Amino acid sequence: MPTMNPRTLSLRALLFLGLWQIGRRSLASAPELQDQPKKIAVVGAGIGGTAAAFYLRQEFGAGVQIHVFEPGAVGGRLATVNIGDHEYETGGSVIHPLNLHMKHFIEKLGIPPRKNVPSKMAIFDGKELTFEESDWYIVNVLHMLWRYGFNFLRMHMWVESILDKFMRIYQYQQYGYSFSSVDRLLHAMGGDSFLTLVNQTTEEAMMGEGFSQIFLNDIVTPVTRVNYGQSVRINGFVGAVSLAGADSGLWAVEGGNKRVCSGLLYHSKSELIPARVTSILVKVRPSKTGTTTSFYEVNYVEESGPAHSLYDIVIIATPLHQGKSDITFSGFSPPIPAHYPGRYHQTVSTLVHGMLNVSYLGTTELASEFTVSDVLTTDSKDSVFNSLSSIDPVYIPQGYKRPPASQTKVWKVFSPKPLSLEQMQDMFISWDSVSETQWLAYPSYHPPHRKTPPFILHNRLYYLNAVEWAASAMEMSAISARNVALLAHHRWHQQVSKIDQEDLHIRLRGEL
Numbered sequence: 390m391p392t393m394n395p396r397t398l399s400l401r402a403l404l405f406l407g408l409w410q411i412g413r414r415s416l417a418s419a420p421e422l423q424d425q426p427k428k429i430a431v432v433g434a435g436i437g438g439t440a441a442a443f444y445l446r447q448e449f450g451a452g453v454q455i456h457v458f459e460p461g462a463v464g465g466r467l468a469t470v471n472i473g474d475h476e477y478e479t480g481g482s483v484i485h486p487l488n489l490h491m492k493h494f495i496e497k498l499g500i501p502p503r504k505n506v507p508s509k510m511a512i513f514d515g516k517e518l519t520f521e522e523s524d525w526y527i528v529n530v531l532h533m534l535w536r537y538g539f540n541f542l543r544m545h546m547w548v549e550s551i552l553d554k555f556m557r558i559y560q561y562q563q564y565g566y567s568f569s570s571v572d573r574l575l576h577a578m579g580g581d582s583f584l585t586l587v588n589q590t591t592e593e594a595m596m597g598e599g600f601s602q603i604f605l606n607d608i609v610t611p612v613t614r615v616n617y618g619q620s621v622r623i624n625g626f627v628g629a630v631s632l633a634g635a636d637s638g639l640w641a642v643e644g645g646n647k648r649v650c651s652g653l654l655y656h657s658k659s660e661l662i663p664a665r666v667t668s669i670l671v672k673v674r675p676s677k678t679g680t681t682t683s684f685y686e687v688n689y690v691e692e693s694g695p696a697h698s699l700y701d702i703v704i705i706a707t708p709l710h711q712g713k714s715d716i717t718f719s720g721f722s723p724p725i726p727a728h729y730p731g732r733y734h735q736t737v738s739t740l741v742h743g744m745l746n747v748s749y750l751g752t753t754e755l756a757s758e759f760t761v762s763d764v765l766t767t768d769s770k771d772s773v774f775n776s777l778s779s780i781d782p783v784y785i786p787q788g789y790k791r792p793p794a795s796q797t798k799v800w801k802v803f804s805p806k807p808l809s810l811e812q813m814q815d816m817f818i819s820w821d822s823v824s825e826t827q828w829l830a831y832p833s834y835h836p837p838h839r840k841t842p843p844f845i846l847h848n849r850l851y852y853l854n855a856v857e858w859a860a861s862a863m864e865m866s867a868i869s870a871r872n873v874a875l876l877a878h879h880r881w882h883q884q885v886s887k888i889d890q891e892d893l894h895i896r897l898r899g900e901l
Contacts (some may be wrong), residue, residue: 425449426701426881430687431457431659432666432716435465436481437853437866438706439650440490442657444874445704455657456698458689460665463654464647465707467863470824472742472799475782479738479801479826481646481863482780486638487552489559490867491649495642498652503643504785508762512611515771517751519607521761540604544632547598551586551629554579558868564896565887567875571841571859573889574872575626583626587859588837591628592621611765615776617861618736618805620768623834627860634862645783646863664691669703669850671720685850702877706853706870708733709842712829721847729842731858733829736775739802741813743820745777745794756795773812774804797821831861844873851877 429445431438434457442455462468468480484491495502511521523529533541558578568574575583586594591613592605600609609632610621616631617623623631642648654661668688676682684699707714711728718725747759762779766772779791780801792798802808802816807825842855856869879887 426453428454428456428698428700429702429704429877430685430698430700431455431704431706432687433457433465433705433707433853434459434463434650434654434661435706435866436467436646436650436863437870438465438704439463439653439657440494440867440870441704441706441853441874442659443494443653444871445702445877446657446659448874448878451658455659456662456700457654457659458662458664458666458687460663462647463661464645464650466828466830467645467647467650468826469645469647469783470740470826472740472822472824475799476645476784477740477780477799477801478641478645478783479740479824480828480830482641483634483639484641484646484863485633485636486640487556488864488867489556490871491864494649494653494867498649498656500648500652501643503641503781503783504789505640506781506785506789506791508791509760510763510765511750511761512607512765512767513750513772513777514767515769515773518761518764519767521752537601537604537608540600541608543598544595544600544604544609547595548629548632548636551579551626552633554583561893562868562871562875564893565875565879566890566893567872567879567888569845569876569889570843571855574856574868575859577891586625586629587627589625590622590836591625591631594625594628595621606767610768611776614768615763615765615803617831617834618734618775618803619834624836624859627834630860630862630865641783643784662689662691664689664696666716667695668717668719670718671847672699683848702849702851702881704851704853704873704877705846708829708854708857709852710832718846725846725850730840732833734831734833735805736828736830737802737804737807738826738828739804739808740780740824741800741802741817741820742797742822743800743817744797745800746816746818747794749816757793759794760791761794762791773808774802774816776803777801777816832857844869844876845880849877849881 426449431442438457442457445455466480469476470479509522511518555578561577568577572584575587595605595609605621612635613619613621613623613628613631616634617627621628666687666689670686672684672686673681674684684701685703686697686699687703688697709729710731710733713733715727717727747754747756750764752759764777766775778801780799781791841858842852844851844855846852851873853869853873856865876888
């Protein structure tokens with residue numbers, strides 16, 4: 390999207406930022422009321438699982454043993470690939486300036502944000518560029534006003550109003566409040582309006598707000614396609630998250646966003662177990678008080694063969710959906726399914742080190758003068774890709790300037806299917822290396838989603854990725870990790886006053 394002026398933080402956002410910095414754990418954890426758990430398992434070492442380990446350590450203290458199971462690389466859908474002398478982001482790549490958990494993580498871990506390289510955007514309809522951003526801000530504004538009236542400015546105001554409500558979750562979490570379901574979490578943020586948003590399409594929500602169909606087709610759809618590989622028929626909440634991802638001030642982590650995951654894992658003093666979890670069973674044992682107590686037996690396969698271990702609390706931080714995991718749950722009543730309804734949407738990320746054929750984009754500009762870095766696409770049968778971006782290394786070298794299209798550089802193509810040789814030959818004059826990653830990256834959003842998976846699968850068994858059915862993003866996983874850690878803590882200690890309560894404003898008024 391044309392770069393807008395840096396966001397002016399609302400008074401509420403500034404208040405939250407202030408609260409955030411003042412003793413983040415003010416009321417989060419009450420004194421220990423009973424024995425702490427001895428062992429906790431986290432299944433999955435993506436941003437959700439590693440953030441969960443970090444927050445579990447914060448809530449339960451130094452005495453608990455935390456095991457994090459991960460058969461692949463730490464980072465999950467945050468991943469990089471080496472091309473030539475540099476490393477490039479192939480998974481989740483941008484973070485919003487108001488993503489307070491991600492900001493807190495990099496401050497805590499001492500990892501700097503990546504140096505910003507100015508970018509320019511264009512929109513492609515499969516035949517030609519329908520819009521190309523100018524170097525001049527005022528030219529972009531005038532172009533948008535001429536073509537779409539005040540739709541564009543109103544879109545920023547609409548997203549701003551949603552973000553303003555979204556920010557409430559940080560204050561709730563600051564004061565140790567947790568929520569037992571995705572719907573309750575959304576309601577705490579934005580009341581009934583957020584529940585309405587998640588159960589209608591972005592198209593319905595925005596047309597209800599008076600946006601034009603042409604604006605949705607030309608501007609909003611390219612943004613939802615680059616972020617979620619889907620059209621404006623995704624739910625309204627994820628659509629708003631997507632549009633926030635087209636804002637100014639977006640950032641990434643120096644060295645790759647996956648560094649946050651390994652940093653959180655290290656900081657949580659958890660033990661990483663490189664193994665695939667196959668099943669989870671309930672085991673009931675007599676306790677020293679004469680009653681019975683239940684444990685969870687986690688069965689897994691590591692390099693040396695199958696093994697199992699008992700845990701007091703288990704957090705599932707990997708999607709329980711077809712193609713994403715195959716964990717079976719035994720002995721649970723009611724039964725827990727291995728796979729929840731719905732599917733994950735495939736996006737293929739192809740990194741090409743080569744020379745772009747600019748005439749493929751229908752432009753008559755010389756390649757040496759074509760400085761567009763991000764090509765977004767409309768929902769047209771002629772568009773074979775969702776987006777095409779010139780990408781920078783995860784470590785920006787001193788004095789780095791992004792090369793023009795006339796030079797060989799790294800392009801990232803997001804497409805619904807792997808690119809054929811013929812498509813590659815159309816898009817590129819030449820290339821010397823190609824790296825393809827097929828991601829089941831985020832849910833396929835078809836609202837209304839009848840039933841979002843629960844956060845609580847069983848007494849002390851929790852499911853972090855349920856939140857992705859509202860919206861899938863790094864910060865959403867971090868919010869869910871914080872919520873699940875608080876939920877696990879409060880339910881272990883029977884602190885029901887901190888679960889599913891929306892009385893924070895009353896408490897704050899009392900404190901003032």
